[in-house]
Amino acid sequence: MSATTPVPRQQKSAAFEYLTTRKDEFVGWARKFSLFPYPFVTACCAMEFMSVSSTLYDTDRFGAALPRFTPRQSDLLMVVGTVSHKQAPILRKVYEQMCEPKWVIAFGVCATSGGFYQNYAALPGIDKIIPVDLYIPGCPPRPEMVIDGIMKLQDKIAGERHPIINQDF
Amino acid sequence: MGTGENLLERVQASLGAQALETGMAHGILVLQITAESLVPVAGRLKQEFGFDLFLDVTATDWPQRRPRFDVVYHFYSARDFVRVRLKTQVEETDPTVDTLVPLYGSARYMERECHEMYGIRFRGNDDLRPLLLYEGFVGHPLRKDYPKQREQPLVPYRDVKP
Numbered sequence A: 001m002s003a004t005t006p007v008p009r010q011q012k013s014a015a016f017e018y019l020t021t022r023k024d025e026f027v028g029w030a031r032k033f034s035l036f037p038y039p040f041v042t043a044c045c046a047m048e049f050m051s052v053s054s055t056l057y058d059t060d061r062f063g064a065a066l067p068r069f070t071p072r073q074s075d076l077l078m079v080v081g082t083v084s085h086k087q088a089p090i091l092r093k094v095y096e097q098m099c100e101p102k103w104v105i106a107f108g109v110c111a112t113s114g115g116f117y118q119n120y121a122a123l124p125g126i127d128k129i130i131p132v133d134l135y136i137p138g139c140p141p142r143p144e145m146v147i148d149g150i151m152k153l154q155d156k157i158a159g160e161r162h163p164i165i166n167q168d169f
Numbered sequence B: 001m002g003t004g005e006n007l008l009e010r011v012q013a014s015l016g017a018q019a020l021e022t023g024m025a026h027g028i029l030v031l032q033i034t035a036e037s038l039v040p041v042a043g044r045l046k047q048e049f050g051f052d053l054f055l056d057v058t059a060t061d062w063p064q065r066r067p068r069f070d071v072v073y074h075f076y077s078a079r080d081f082v083r084v085r086l087k088t089q090v091e092e093t094d095p096t097v098d099t100l101v102p103l104y105g106s107a108r109y110m111e112r113e114c115h116e117m118y119g120i121r122f123r124g125n126d127d128l129r130p131l132l133l134y135e136g137f138v139g140h141p142l143r144k145d146y147p148k149q150r151e152q153p154l155v156p157y158r159d160v161k162p
Ligand code: SF4
Pocket: A043, A044, A045, A046, A080, A081, A082, A108, A109, A110, A111, A115, A138, A139, A140
C-alpha cells in the first residue's frame, strides 16, 4: 500500500492490428454465432426444447438462445414436434416469411419423418413441404443431441458460401 | 359409493322399460336403447336423476354387423359421482340420431367431432363443419374401412431430387 507511480500505458504493438481472411469465412463466422431461432413448437418435444434452452444446457453458449417470436426477425426455424396436415399451411407460411439467409432444423423424429404417426392426420416429415438443413432424431432427442446438432449446423454455416451482394460475391 | 349404487339401481328400475337391454360394464350402468328413445331417455336422466354433465359422444364401427354403428354416450352426475352409458345402433345407410344440443350445450362440439370421424349425422345440430379435420377431407378416418395410410395433404409435397 505504498504510493504508486502510474502504470505506463502499454506500447502499441503492430501484432494483430489487422488480419486477413476470406469474405465467406468471415461472414460465416459471424452468422454461425448469431442464430436467432424461431421455435415452431407443436408437441411434446417442446419440453425437451425448454430444457435445452434453459440454464443447465444453455444454447446461449452457442449464440442460439434468443428466440424471436416473429419469423421476420429470425434465421433459424426450429420445428419442434408433430406437424399435422392441418398445420402444414401455417408452417409453410412461416417459412416463407423468414428472410434469407435461413436454416431449418427438424427437431425430433416427428418433424423428421412423422415418427410413429403414419396416418390420416400427421405430415410424414416436414421436408415434404420445406427444405431441411439438419435432422435431430430421438423421441424426444436428448439435450446433448440437440447441442451436437446445433454445432453441426454451425459447421455447415461456416463452410457455406455467403453471397451478400449478388450470386457471385 | 352407497348413493351411487342406489342411484344406478333406481335408474335401471325406472328406465329399464325404455331400454332394449341393461347391464353393468366396469362399474358403469349401460343402457342399450333405440334411436327414437334417445332424447326422452337422456332428458329423464338429466331431469330426474341429476346427470348434469355430458361427457362424451363417440361411435363404434362393427364392419361385419348389421346395423353397423353403435353411437355411445356417457353422462356423469356431479352430485352422486356416477356415470351412465347409453348405446344406440344405427345403419350405415342412414346413420342419423337426434342431437342432444337442446339438453346439453356442450354436445355441440362433441357431435361435430363424431360427425367428422365416423360420419354419424346429428339431426338438429346446425353446425357440423369439420372440427379437427379440414374442409375438403374425403371420408371418415376412424371408420374401419378408411385406409390406414391414406393422406390428404393440404400443401402439395415438394419434388425432392435425390
Ligand atoms: S418426437 Fe416424440 S417427443 Fe417429439 S413430438 Fe414426436 S412424439 Fe413427441
